[in-house]
Amino acid sequence: MRESASVRRRFSVFRGSPTFTIGLSFTGLIFLVALISLFWSPYHLDDTSGGRLEGPSSAHLLGTDQLGRDLFSQLIAGSRIALTVGIGATTIALIIGAFLGLLAAFFPGWIDDTLASVFDTLIAFPTLLLAMLIIAAEGASLWAAILAIGIAASAIVSRLTRTLAKRILTQQYVVAARTCGTSRWGILRGHVLPNLWPTLIVNLAIIYGVAVLTEAGLSYLGLGAPPPSYSWGRLLREAQSTVLTAPLGAIAPGIAIILLVLGMNFIADGLRELLDPTQRGVS
Protein backbone atom coordinates (compact mmCIF):
# COMPACT_ATOMS: atom_id res chain seq x y z
CA MET A 1 0.00 0.00 0.00
CA ARG A 2 2.67 2.47 1.01
CA GLU A 3 4.60 1.74 -2.11
CA SER A 4 1.66 2.38 -4.40
CA ALA A 5 0.99 5.65 -2.61
CA SER A 6 4.56 6.78 -3.18
CA VAL A 7 4.36 5.70 -6.80
CA ARG A 8 1.16 7.63 -7.17
CA ARG A 9 2.80 10.66 -5.63
CA ARG A 10 5.70 10.35 -7.98
CA PHE A 11 3.43 10.21 -11.01
CA SER A 12 1.15 12.95 -9.74
CA VAL A 13 3.70 15.29 -11.36
CA PHE A 14 2.28 14.25 -14.71
CA ARG A 15 -1.27 14.87 -13.62
CA GLY A 16 -0.24 18.29 -12.35
CA SER A 17 0.92 19.42 -15.75
CA PRO A 18 -0.17 17.88 -19.03
CA THR A 19 2.14 20.34 -20.80
CA PHE A 20 5.10 18.83 -18.98
CA THR A 21 4.01 15.30 -19.92
CA ILE A 22 3.64 16.17 -23.59
CA GLY A 23 7.01 17.93 -23.59
CA LEU A 24 8.67 14.99 -21.88
CA SER A 25 7.24 12.52 -24.38
CA PHE A 26 8.38 14.58 -27.40
CA THR A 27 11.90 14.98 -26.02
CA GLY A 28 11.93 11.43 -24.68
CA LEU A 29 11.14 10.10 -28.15
CA ILE A 30 14.16 11.91 -29.62
CA PHE A 31 16.35 10.71 -26.72
CA LEU A 32 15.20 7.14 -27.30
CA VAL A 33 15.95 7.37 -31.02
CA ALA A 34 19.41 8.76 -30.24
CA LEU A 35 20.07 5.94 -27.78
CA ILE A 36 18.98 3.28 -30.26
CA SER A 37 21.11 4.87 -33.00
CA LEU A 38 24.18 4.23 -30.86
CA PHE A 39 23.69 0.48 -31.24
CA TRP A 40 21.61 0.05 -34.35
CA SER A 41 20.83 1.84 -37.57
CA PRO A 42 18.89 0.49 -40.56
CA TYR A 43 21.89 1.09 -42.84
CA HIS A 44 25.47 2.09 -42.32
CA LEU A 45 25.76 5.83 -42.95
CA ASP A 46 28.27 5.29 -45.80
CA ASP A 47 26.18 2.54 -47.37
CA THR A 48 25.39 3.73 -50.91
CA SER A 49 23.70 0.48 -51.94
CA GLY A 50 20.28 2.14 -52.39
CA GLY A 51 19.44 3.73 -55.75
CA ARG A 52 19.86 7.50 -56.04
CA LEU A 53 16.98 9.63 -54.79
CA GLU A 54 14.68 6.67 -54.30
CA GLY A 55 11.22 7.38 -52.97
CA PRO A 56 10.08 6.01 -49.63
CA SER A 57 9.75 2.21 -49.50
CA SER A 58 9.78 -0.52 -46.88
CA ALA A 59 13.55 -0.82 -47.43
CA HIS A 60 14.14 2.94 -47.15
CA LEU A 61 11.46 4.54 -44.99
CA LEU A 62 12.30 8.08 -46.09
CA GLY A 63 13.96 7.19 -49.38
CA THR A 64 17.60 7.81 -50.27
CA ASP A 65 19.77 10.86 -50.96
CA GLN A 66 21.71 11.84 -54.10
CA LEU A 67 24.39 9.25 -53.36
CA GLY A 68 21.96 6.44 -52.55
CA ARG A 69 22.39 6.64 -48.78
CA ASP A 70 19.43 5.88 -46.52
CA LEU A 71 17.80 9.12 -45.30
CA PHE A 72 16.15 7.52 -42.29
CA SER A 73 19.55 6.36 -40.98
CA GLN A 74 20.88 9.91 -41.42
CA LEU A 75 17.87 11.34 -39.63
CA ILE A 76 18.30 9.19 -36.55
CA ALA A 77 22.05 9.85 -36.53
CA GLY A 78 21.19 13.57 -36.56
CA SER A 79 19.32 13.22 -33.28
CA ARG A 80 22.64 12.57 -31.52
CA ILE A 81 24.10 15.82 -32.84
CA ALA A 82 21.02 17.83 -31.88
CA LEU A 83 21.02 16.43 -28.35
CA THR A 84 24.79 16.86 -27.95
CA VAL A 85 24.64 20.50 -29.06
CA GLY A 86 21.73 21.17 -26.70
CA ILE A 87 23.42 19.58 -23.69
CA GLY A 88 26.86 21.04 -24.48
CA ALA A 89 25.70 24.59 -25.15
CA THR A 90 23.34 24.63 -22.16
CA THR A 91 26.08 23.35 -19.84
CA ILE A 92 28.54 26.00 -21.04
CA ALA A 93 25.89 28.70 -20.69
CA LEU A 94 25.05 27.49 -17.18
CA ILE A 95 28.65 27.32 -15.96
CA ILE A 96 29.71 30.73 -17.31
CA GLY A 97 26.36 32.39 -16.67
CA ALA A 98 25.80 31.19 -13.12
CA PHE A 99 29.39 32.04 -12.13
CA LEU A 100 29.34 35.57 -13.55
CA GLY A 101 25.78 36.22 -12.41
CA LEU A 102 26.51 35.20 -8.83
CA LEU A 103 29.78 37.14 -8.88
CA ALA A 104 27.88 40.28 -9.86
CA ALA A 105 25.15 39.71 -7.28
CA PHE A 106 27.55 39.05 -4.38
CA PHE A 107 29.91 41.93 -5.12
CA PRO A 108 27.91 45.12 -5.58
CA GLY A 109 29.96 48.09 -6.68
CA TRP A 110 32.19 48.30 -9.70
CA ILE A 111 32.30 44.52 -10.32
CA ASP A 112 28.51 44.41 -10.49
CA ASP A 113 28.25 47.57 -12.60
CA THR A 114 30.82 46.38 -15.13
CA LEU A 115 29.38 42.88 -15.44
CA ALA A 116 25.81 44.19 -15.70
CA SER A 117 26.66 46.45 -18.64
CA VAL A 118 28.62 43.65 -20.34
CA PHE A 119 25.59 41.34 -20.03
CA ASP A 120 23.33 44.03 -21.47
CA THR A 121 25.59 44.56 -24.48
CA LEU A 122 25.97 40.83 -25.10
CA ILE A 123 22.23 40.21 -24.85
CA ALA A 124 21.63 42.86 -27.49
CA PHE A 125 23.89 40.77 -29.72
CA PRO A 126 21.75 37.99 -31.23
CA THR A 127 22.86 34.41 -30.50
CA LEU A 128 23.18 33.48 -34.15
CA LEU A 129 25.37 36.47 -35.02
CA LEU A 130 27.70 35.91 -32.08
CA ALA A 131 27.94 32.25 -33.05
CA MET A 132 28.73 33.24 -36.65
CA LEU A 133 31.46 35.61 -35.46
CA ILE A 134 33.13 32.90 -33.35
CA ILE A 135 32.84 30.40 -36.18
CA ALA A 136 34.28 32.95 -38.62
CA ALA A 137 37.46 32.96 -36.56
CA GLU A 138 37.52 29.40 -35.28
CA GLY A 139 36.41 27.56 -38.44
CA ALA A 140 33.28 25.48 -38.75
CA SER A 141 33.09 22.43 -36.51
CA LEU A 142 30.66 20.84 -34.11
CA TRP A 143 32.74 21.97 -31.15
CA ALA A 144 32.93 25.55 -32.43
CA ALA A 145 29.14 25.58 -32.82
CA ILE A 146 28.59 24.26 -29.28
CA LEU A 147 31.08 26.72 -27.81
CA ALA A 148 29.70 29.64 -29.79
CA ILE A 149 26.08 28.97 -28.88
CA GLY A 150 27.03 28.30 -25.25
CA ILE A 151 28.93 31.57 -24.91
CA ALA A 152 26.18 33.52 -26.65
CA ALA A 153 23.52 32.03 -24.35
CA SER A 154 25.61 32.57 -21.22
CA ALA A 155 24.75 36.28 -21.32
CA ILE A 156 21.08 35.39 -20.83
CA VAL A 157 21.87 33.07 -17.90
CA SER A 158 24.20 35.66 -16.36
CA ARG A 159 21.66 38.43 -16.39
CA LEU A 160 18.91 36.18 -15.07
CA THR A 161 21.11 34.78 -12.29
CA ARG A 162 22.20 38.26 -11.30
CA THR A 163 18.65 39.61 -11.12
CA LEU A 164 17.30 36.61 -9.20
CA ALA A 165 20.23 36.39 -6.79
CA LYS A 166 20.06 40.11 -6.02
CA ARG A 167 16.37 39.81 -5.28
CA ILE A 168 16.97 36.82 -2.97
CA LEU A 169 19.80 38.62 -1.18
CA THR A 170 17.44 41.41 -0.10
CA GLN A 171 14.95 38.97 1.49
CA GLN A 172 14.37 39.01 5.24
CA TYR A 173 15.59 35.46 5.76
CA VAL A 174 18.95 36.30 4.18
CA VAL A 175 19.29 39.40 6.33
CA ALA A 176 18.43 37.22 9.35
CA ALA A 177 21.03 34.63 8.32
CA ARG A 178 23.68 37.32 7.96
CA THR A 179 22.83 38.74 11.36
CA CYS A 180 23.38 35.26 12.76
CA GLY A 181 26.85 35.28 11.23
CA THR A 182 26.31 32.91 8.30
CA SER A 183 29.18 33.22 5.83
CA ARG A 184 28.73 34.29 2.20
CA TRP A 185 29.33 30.71 1.16
CA GLY A 186 26.71 29.51 3.64
CA ILE A 187 24.15 32.01 2.34
CA LEU A 188 24.94 30.98 -1.23
CA ARG A 189 24.43 27.29 -0.48
CA GLY A 190 21.63 27.57 2.02
CA HIS A 191 19.50 30.35 0.56
CA VAL A 192 20.50 31.61 -2.86
CA LEU A 193 21.01 28.38 -4.80
CA PRO A 194 17.83 26.59 -3.56
CA ASN A 195 15.72 29.61 -4.48
CA LEU A 196 17.55 30.19 -7.72
CA TRP A 197 17.45 26.85 -9.44
CA PRO A 198 13.70 26.50 -10.19
CA THR A 199 13.64 29.62 -12.39
CA LEU A 200 17.06 28.87 -13.78
CA ILE A 201 16.13 25.34 -14.87
CA VAL A 202 13.02 26.58 -16.68
CA ASN A 203 15.17 29.00 -18.65
CA LEU A 204 17.81 26.36 -19.37
CA ALA A 205 15.10 24.25 -21.04
CA ILE A 206 14.26 27.22 -23.26
CA ILE A 207 17.95 27.82 -24.01
CA TYR A 208 18.28 24.15 -24.95
CA GLY A 209 15.63 24.70 -27.63
CA VAL A 210 17.31 27.87 -28.86
CA ALA A 211 20.63 26.00 -29.07
CA VAL A 212 19.11 23.23 -31.21
CA LEU A 213 17.51 25.81 -33.53
CA THR A 214 20.70 27.86 -33.79
CA GLU A 215 22.85 24.81 -34.60
CA ALA A 216 20.37 23.75 -37.26
CA GLY A 217 20.56 27.27 -38.70
CA LEU A 218 24.37 27.27 -38.70
CA SER A 219 24.50 23.84 -40.35
CA TYR A 220 21.91 24.90 -42.90
CA LEU A 221 24.11 27.89 -43.79
CA GLY A 222 27.09 25.52 -44.10
CA LEU A 223 28.70 26.90 -40.94
CA GLY A 224 28.02 23.92 -38.67
CA ALA A 225 29.78 20.60 -38.33
CA PRO A 226 31.30 19.73 -41.74
CA PRO A 227 30.46 16.43 -43.49
CA PRO A 228 30.31 13.54 -42.74
CA SER A 229 28.27 14.63 -39.74
CA TYR A 230 24.54 14.40 -40.11
CA SER A 231 23.11 17.47 -38.44
CA TRP A 232 19.44 18.01 -39.21
CA GLY A 233 20.29 21.46 -40.54
CA ARG A 234 22.77 19.93 -42.99
CA LEU A 235 20.20 17.33 -44.09
CA LEU A 236 17.82 20.19 -44.89
CA ARG A 237 20.53 22.03 -46.80
CA GLU A 238 21.15 18.96 -48.93
CA ALA A 239 17.47 18.17 -49.33
CA GLN A 240 16.71 21.63 -50.73
CA SER A 241 18.02 20.90 -54.22
CA THR A 242 16.01 17.68 -54.47
CA VAL A 243 12.85 18.77 -52.67
CA LEU A 244 10.65 18.34 -55.74
CA THR A 245 11.61 14.70 -56.33
CA ALA A 246 12.22 13.73 -52.69
CA PRO A 247 10.06 15.98 -50.47
CA LEU A 248 10.26 13.66 -47.46
CA GLY A 249 13.99 14.36 -47.15
CA ALA A 250 13.12 18.03 -46.57
CA ILE A 251 10.04 17.45 -44.40
CA ALA A 252 11.35 14.83 -41.93
CA PRO A 253 14.37 16.71 -40.47
CA GLY A 254 12.19 19.81 -40.03
CA ILE A 255 9.58 17.82 -38.09
CA ALA A 256 12.35 16.33 -35.94
CA ILE A 257 13.69 19.80 -35.05
CA ILE A 258 10.19 21.07 -34.25
CA LEU A 259 9.48 18.03 -32.07
CA LEU A 260 12.63 18.49 -30.00
CA VAL A 261 12.39 22.28 -29.62
CA LEU A 262 8.66 22.24 -28.94
CA GLY A 263 9.24 19.41 -26.45
CA MET A 264 11.85 21.43 -24.56
CA ASN A 265 9.58 24.50 -24.53
CA PHE A 266 6.66 22.44 -23.22
CA ILE A 267 8.95 21.05 -20.51
CA ALA A 268 9.88 24.62 -19.61
CA ASP A 269 6.23 25.71 -19.46
CA GLY A 270 5.29 22.60 -17.48
CA LEU A 271 8.14 23.07 -15.01
CA ARG A 272 7.13 26.67 -14.52
CA GLU A 273 3.64 25.51 -13.52
CA LEU A 274 4.94 22.68 -11.34
CA LEU A 275 7.67 24.60 -9.53
CA ASP A 276 5.63 27.73 -8.92
CA PRO A 277 2.58 26.93 -6.78
CA THR A 278 0.95 30.28 -7.60
CA GLN A 279 0.92 29.39 -11.29
CA ARG A 280 -0.79 26.03 -10.77
CA GLY A 281 -4.07 25.70 -12.58
CA VAL A 282 -3.81 29.20 -14.00
CA SER A 283 -2.93 28.23 -17.53
Next chain:
Amino acid sequence: MARDLVRRFIFLIISLLVAIVVIFLLLRLLPGDPSNALLSINATPDQIAAARHQVGADRSVIDQFVSWADALLRLDLGKSYVSGLPVLPGIGAALLITLPLTLISFTIAALISLVAGFLAAYYARRWFGILLSGFSQLGIAVPVFWVGLILVWIFALRFGWFPSSGFPQEGWHTPTSALWSLTLPITTIVIVMSSSMTRYVKSVTVDVLDSDYIRTARSLGSSFGEAFLRHGMRNASVPFISILGIELASTFLGAVIVESVFTLPGLGSMLVKAIAQHDYPNIQGVLLLTTFLVLVIGFLADTIQRVVDPRLRSTRFVGKQ
Protein backbone atom coordinates in the same frame (compact mmCIF):
# COMPACT_ATOMS: atom_id res chain seq x y z
CA MET B 1 14.14 62.91 -18.70
CA ALA B 2 16.93 64.77 -20.50
CA ARG B 3 19.56 63.53 -18.06
CA ASP B 4 18.28 60.00 -18.38
CA LEU B 5 18.37 60.30 -22.17
CA VAL B 6 21.97 61.51 -22.10
CA ARG B 7 22.96 58.68 -19.74
CA ARG B 8 21.34 56.09 -22.01
CA PHE B 9 22.92 57.65 -25.08
CA ILE B 10 26.35 57.42 -23.49
CA PHE B 11 25.63 53.77 -22.71
CA LEU B 12 24.72 53.23 -26.38
CA ILE B 13 28.03 54.74 -27.49
CA ILE B 14 29.97 52.59 -25.01
CA SER B 15 28.14 49.47 -26.22
CA LEU B 16 29.02 50.35 -29.81
CA LEU B 17 32.69 50.84 -28.91
CA VAL B 18 32.75 47.52 -27.03
CA ALA B 19 31.16 45.82 -30.05
CA ILE B 20 33.76 47.35 -32.39
CA VAL B 21 36.63 46.10 -30.24
CA VAL B 22 35.08 42.65 -29.70
CA ILE B 23 34.37 42.13 -33.40
CA PHE B 24 37.91 43.07 -34.32
CA LEU B 25 39.74 41.22 -31.55
CA LEU B 26 37.72 38.00 -31.69
CA LEU B 27 38.66 37.58 -35.34
CA ARG B 28 42.35 38.30 -34.63
CA LEU B 29 42.90 36.44 -31.35
CA LEU B 30 41.24 33.16 -32.27
CA PRO B 31 43.26 30.78 -34.45
CA GLY B 32 43.00 31.29 -38.19
CA ASP B 33 44.86 33.74 -40.41
CA PRO B 34 43.14 36.35 -42.57
CA SER B 35 45.74 35.83 -45.30
CA ASN B 36 44.24 32.36 -45.93
CA ALA B 37 41.64 34.09 -48.07
CA LEU B 38 44.29 35.11 -50.58
CA LEU B 39 46.24 31.86 -50.79
CA SER B 40 45.88 28.57 -52.58
CA ILE B 41 46.63 25.34 -50.70
CA ASN B 42 50.11 24.94 -52.18
CA ALA B 43 51.32 28.49 -51.57
CA THR B 44 55.08 28.96 -51.10
CA PRO B 45 56.42 30.56 -47.88
CA ASP B 46 57.22 33.70 -49.91
CA GLN B 47 53.65 33.94 -51.15
CA ILE B 48 52.38 33.43 -47.60
CA ALA B 49 54.62 36.21 -46.29
CA ALA B 50 53.51 38.52 -49.11
CA ALA B 51 49.85 37.78 -48.44
CA ARG B 52 50.31 38.32 -44.70
CA HIS B 53 51.96 41.65 -45.43
CA GLN B 54 49.19 42.65 -47.81
CA VAL B 55 46.43 42.11 -45.19
CA GLY B 56 48.61 43.47 -42.38
CA ALA B 57 48.73 40.20 -40.43
CA ASP B 58 52.51 40.61 -39.94
CA ARG B 59 51.96 43.67 -37.76
CA SER B 60 50.94 43.62 -34.09
CA VAL B 61 47.25 43.32 -33.27
CA ILE B 62 47.18 46.77 -31.67
CA ASP B 63 48.85 48.28 -34.71
CA GLN B 64 46.27 46.61 -36.97
CA PHE B 65 43.43 47.79 -34.76
CA VAL B 66 44.61 51.39 -34.75
CA SER B 67 44.82 51.61 -38.53
CA TRP B 68 41.47 49.82 -38.92
CA ALA B 69 39.74 52.08 -36.37
CA ASP B 70 41.35 55.12 -37.98
CA ALA B 71 39.91 54.15 -41.36
CA LEU B 72 36.58 53.39 -39.69
CA LEU B 73 36.35 56.97 -38.42
CA ARG B 74 36.51 58.09 -42.04
CA LEU B 75 33.76 55.54 -42.82
CA ASP B 76 36.26 53.46 -44.75
CA LEU B 77 35.60 49.78 -44.07
CA GLY B 78 38.46 48.58 -46.26
CA LYS B 79 38.43 46.37 -49.33
CA SER B 80 37.34 42.76 -49.69
CA TYR B 81 40.29 40.35 -49.66
CA VAL B 82 38.59 38.19 -52.26
CA SER B 83 37.10 40.59 -54.81
CA GLY B 84 39.21 43.66 -53.99
CA LEU B 85 36.05 45.79 -54.04
CA PRO B 86 35.42 48.33 -51.26
CA VAL B 87 33.21 46.97 -48.46
CA LEU B 88 30.88 49.91 -47.88
CA PRO B 89 29.27 50.12 -51.37
CA GLY B 90 28.85 46.34 -51.24
CA ILE B 91 26.96 46.64 -47.96
CA GLY B 92 24.89 49.46 -49.42
CA ALA B 93 23.83 47.30 -52.35
CA ALA B 94 23.00 44.39 -50.03
CA LEU B 95 20.90 46.65 -47.81
CA LEU B 96 18.68 47.46 -50.80
CA ILE B 97 17.41 43.91 -50.42
CA THR B 98 17.72 43.25 -46.70
CA LEU B 99 16.04 46.46 -45.51
CA PRO B 100 12.84 46.18 -47.61
CA LEU B 101 12.68 42.47 -46.77
CA THR B 102 12.96 43.20 -43.04
CA LEU B 103 10.68 46.24 -42.89
CA ILE B 104 7.86 44.84 -45.04
CA SER B 105 7.90 41.50 -43.18
CA PHE B 106 8.02 43.22 -39.81
CA THR B 107 5.11 45.54 -40.55
CA ILE B 108 2.88 42.74 -41.80
CA ALA B 109 3.87 40.40 -38.95
CA ALA B 110 3.31 43.13 -36.32
CA LEU B 111 -0.17 43.92 -37.64
CA ILE B 112 -1.16 40.26 -37.79
CA SER B 113 0.13 39.52 -34.31
CA LEU B 114 -1.53 42.54 -32.71
CA VAL B 115 -4.91 41.27 -33.91
CA ALA B 116 -4.16 37.56 -33.36
CA GLY B 117 -2.63 38.13 -29.92
CA PHE B 118 -5.59 40.20 -28.75
CA LEU B 119 -8.07 37.62 -30.04
CA ALA B 120 -6.07 34.76 -28.47
CA ALA B 121 -6.29 36.54 -25.10
CA TYR B 122 -9.91 37.65 -25.46
CA TYR B 123 -11.14 34.22 -26.54
CA ALA B 124 -8.64 32.34 -24.36
CA ARG B 125 -11.18 29.67 -23.41
CA ARG B 126 -12.82 29.19 -26.79
CA TRP B 127 -11.49 26.87 -29.50
CA PHE B 128 -10.67 29.90 -31.62
CA GLY B 129 -8.36 31.37 -29.00
CA ILE B 130 -6.80 28.01 -28.24
CA LEU B 131 -6.08 27.52 -31.93
CA LEU B 132 -4.36 30.91 -32.10
CA SER B 133 -2.34 30.10 -28.96
CA GLY B 134 -1.26 26.81 -30.55
CA PHE B 135 -0.13 28.68 -33.65
CA SER B 136 1.85 31.07 -31.45
CA GLN B 137 3.65 28.12 -29.80
CA LEU B 138 4.87 26.83 -33.15
CA GLY B 139 6.68 30.04 -34.01
CA ILE B 140 9.37 29.53 -31.39
CA ALA B 141 10.03 25.93 -32.46
CA VAL B 142 9.95 26.09 -36.26
CA PRO B 143 13.24 26.89 -38.02
CA VAL B 144 12.63 29.85 -40.31
CA PHE B 145 14.67 28.34 -43.15
CA TRP B 146 12.54 25.19 -43.04
CA VAL B 147 9.37 27.23 -43.57
CA GLY B 148 11.11 28.85 -46.55
CA LEU B 149 12.08 25.46 -47.93
CA ILE B 150 8.54 24.13 -47.69
CA LEU B 151 7.13 27.28 -49.33
CA VAL B 152 9.65 26.96 -52.17
CA TRP B 153 8.65 23.35 -52.65
CA ILE B 154 4.91 24.07 -52.79
CA PHE B 155 4.58 27.51 -54.36
CA ALA B 156 7.69 27.79 -56.51
CA LEU B 157 8.52 24.26 -57.65
CA ARG B 158 5.14 22.49 -57.65
CA PHE B 159 2.86 25.32 -58.73
CA GLY B 160 5.48 27.56 -60.28
CA TRP B 161 3.76 30.74 -59.08
CA PHE B 162 6.90 32.41 -57.74
CA PRO B 163 10.61 32.22 -58.53
CA SER B 164 12.32 29.70 -56.24
CA SER B 165 15.42 31.84 -55.81
CA GLY B 166 17.32 34.92 -56.91
CA PHE B 167 16.59 38.59 -57.43
CA PRO B 168 16.16 40.32 -60.79
CA GLN B 169 19.42 41.60 -62.33
CA GLU B 170 17.90 45.06 -62.78
CA GLY B 171 17.05 45.16 -59.06
CA TRP B 172 14.45 47.74 -58.07
CA HIS B 173 14.36 49.21 -61.60
CA THR B 174 11.84 46.46 -62.26
CA PRO B 175 9.76 46.88 -59.08
CA THR B 176 7.13 44.29 -59.94
CA SER B 177 9.51 41.43 -60.52
CA ALA B 178 11.62 42.54 -57.55
CA LEU B 179 8.60 42.42 -55.25
CA TRP B 180 7.53 39.19 -56.89
CA SER B 181 10.80 37.51 -55.96
CA LEU B 182 10.53 38.89 -52.42
CA THR B 183 6.99 37.56 -51.90
CA LEU B 184 7.95 34.07 -50.72
CA PRO B 185 10.81 35.29 -48.50
CA ILE B 186 8.48 37.86 -46.91
CA THR B 187 5.78 35.22 -46.38
CA THR B 188 8.34 32.95 -44.73
CA ILE B 189 9.42 35.58 -42.23
CA VAL B 190 5.86 36.74 -41.61
CA ILE B 191 4.72 33.21 -40.72
CA VAL B 192 7.46 32.68 -38.14
CA MET B 193 7.63 36.21 -36.74
CA SER B 194 3.88 36.77 -36.44
CA SER B 195 3.63 33.51 -34.57
CA SER B 196 6.27 34.39 -31.99
CA MET B 197 4.98 37.96 -31.64
CA THR B 198 1.41 36.71 -31.13
CA ARG B 199 2.68 34.82 -28.08
CA TYR B 200 3.99 38.00 -26.49
CA VAL B 201 1.02 40.13 -27.45
CA LYS B 202 -1.29 37.52 -25.96
CA SER B 203 0.47 37.43 -22.61
CA VAL B 204 0.55 41.23 -22.39
CA THR B 205 -3.15 41.44 -23.27
CA VAL B 206 -4.04 38.77 -20.69
CA ASP B 207 -2.31 40.87 -18.02
CA VAL B 208 -4.20 43.97 -19.09
CA LEU B 209 -7.58 42.23 -19.27
CA ASP B 210 -7.07 40.82 -15.76
CA SER B 211 -5.94 44.13 -14.32
CA ASP B 212 -7.64 46.02 -11.52
CA TYR B 213 -7.91 49.25 -13.49
CA ILE B 214 -9.97 47.61 -16.23
CA ARG B 215 -12.23 46.04 -13.59
CA THR B 216 -12.59 49.40 -11.83
CA ALA B 217 -13.37 51.20 -15.08
CA ARG B 218 -15.98 48.57 -15.92
CA SER B 219 -17.56 48.82 -12.48
CA LEU B 220 -17.81 52.58 -12.97
CA GLY B 221 -19.93 51.97 -16.04
CA SER B 222 -17.49 52.02 -18.95
CA SER B 223 -18.14 49.53 -21.72
CA PHE B 224 -15.39 46.99 -22.31
CA GLY B 225 -14.24 48.75 -25.47
CA GLU B 226 -14.11 52.11 -23.71
CA ALA B 227 -12.15 50.70 -20.77
CA PHE B 228 -9.70 48.90 -23.02
CA LEU B 229 -9.12 51.86 -25.33
CA ARG B 230 -8.77 54.45 -22.56
CA HIS B 231 -6.84 52.50 -19.96
CA GLY B 232 -5.74 49.19 -21.45
CA MET B 233 -4.04 50.47 -24.60
CA ARG B 234 -1.82 52.97 -22.84
CA ASN B 235 -0.71 50.47 -20.22
CA ALA B 236 -0.18 47.74 -22.79
CA SER B 237 1.79 49.99 -25.12
CA VAL B 238 4.90 49.94 -22.89
CA PRO B 239 5.55 46.18 -23.08
CA PHE B 240 4.37 46.26 -26.72
CA ILE B 241 7.07 48.73 -27.69
CA SER B 242 9.73 46.68 -25.94
CA ILE B 243 8.51 43.55 -27.75
CA LEU B 244 8.44 45.36 -31.09
CA GLY B 245 12.03 46.48 -30.56
CA ILE B 246 13.28 42.99 -29.79
CA GLU B 247 11.24 41.46 -32.59
CA LEU B 248 12.41 44.01 -35.18
CA ALA B 249 15.95 42.92 -34.40
CA SER B 250 15.06 39.25 -34.74
CA THR B 251 13.14 39.90 -37.97
CA PHE B 252 16.33 41.40 -39.34
CA LEU B 253 18.16 38.26 -38.26
CA GLY B 254 15.47 36.05 -39.77
CA ALA B 255 16.01 37.94 -43.03
CA VAL B 256 19.70 37.10 -42.86
CA ILE B 257 18.94 33.35 -42.88
CA VAL B 258 16.00 33.50 -45.27
CA GLU B 259 18.16 35.27 -47.86
CA SER B 260 20.28 32.15 -48.02
CA VAL B 261 17.24 29.96 -48.68
CA PHE B 262 16.20 32.11 -51.63
CA THR B 263 19.77 33.08 -52.66
CA LEU B 264 18.93 36.78 -52.45
CA PRO B 265 22.10 38.91 -52.65
CA GLY B 266 21.43 40.67 -49.33
CA LEU B 267 23.42 41.22 -46.16
CA GLY B 268 22.91 37.66 -44.91
CA SER B 269 24.21 36.02 -48.06
CA MET B 270 27.12 38.46 -48.00
CA LEU B 271 28.00 37.47 -44.43
CA VAL B 272 27.75 33.72 -45.02
CA LYS B 273 29.89 33.98 -48.15
CA ALA B 274 32.45 36.16 -46.37
CA ILE B 275 32.74 33.69 -43.49
CA ALA B 276 33.22 30.78 -45.87
CA GLN B 277 35.96 32.74 -47.71
CA HIS B 278 37.67 34.15 -44.57
CA ASP B 279 37.03 37.58 -46.04
CA TYR B 280 37.67 39.56 -42.83
CA PRO B 281 36.86 43.10 -44.10
CA ASN B 282 33.45 41.96 -45.32
CA ILE B 283 32.74 39.98 -42.11
CA GLN B 284 33.68 42.97 -39.96
CA GLY B 285 31.66 45.38 -42.07
CA VAL B 286 28.46 43.34 -42.05
CA LEU B 287 28.71 42.48 -38.34
CA LEU B 288 29.44 46.10 -37.41
CA LEU B 289 26.43 47.36 -39.30
CA THR B 290 24.18 44.63 -37.87
CA THR B 291 25.30 45.30 -34.30
CA PHE B 292 24.86 49.02 -34.86
CA LEU B 293 21.30 48.53 -36.08
CA VAL B 294 20.40 46.11 -33.26
CA LEU B 295 21.76 48.44 -30.57
CA VAL B 296 20.12 51.54 -32.07
CA ILE B 297 16.76 49.76 -32.32
CA GLY B 298 17.06 48.80 -28.64
CA PHE B 299 17.93 52.39 -27.71
CA LEU B 300 14.97 53.79 -29.66
CA ALA B 301 12.56 51.25 -28.14
CA ASP B 302 13.74 52.16 -24.63
CA THR B 303 13.45 55.88 -25.33
CA ILE B 304 9.95 55.64 -26.79
CA GLN B 305 8.89 53.57 -23.76
CA ARG B 306 9.98 56.39 -21.48
CA VAL B 307 8.08 58.92 -23.52
CA VAL B 308 4.92 56.83 -23.25
CA ASP B 309 5.25 55.86 -19.60
CA PRO B 310 6.33 58.59 -17.17
CA ARG B 311 6.86 55.96 -14.46
CA LEU B 312 9.93 54.65 -16.28
CA ARG B 313 11.66 58.02 -16.55
CA SER B 314 13.27 58.19 -13.18
CA THR B 315 14.93 55.02 -11.96
CA ARG B 316 14.75 56.33 -8.39
CA PHE B 317 10.98 56.34 -8.48
CA VAL B 318 10.85 52.70 -9.62
CA GLY B 319 13.24 51.83 -6.82
CA LYS B 320 10.81 53.17 -4.24
CA GLN B 321 7.89 51.04 -5.36
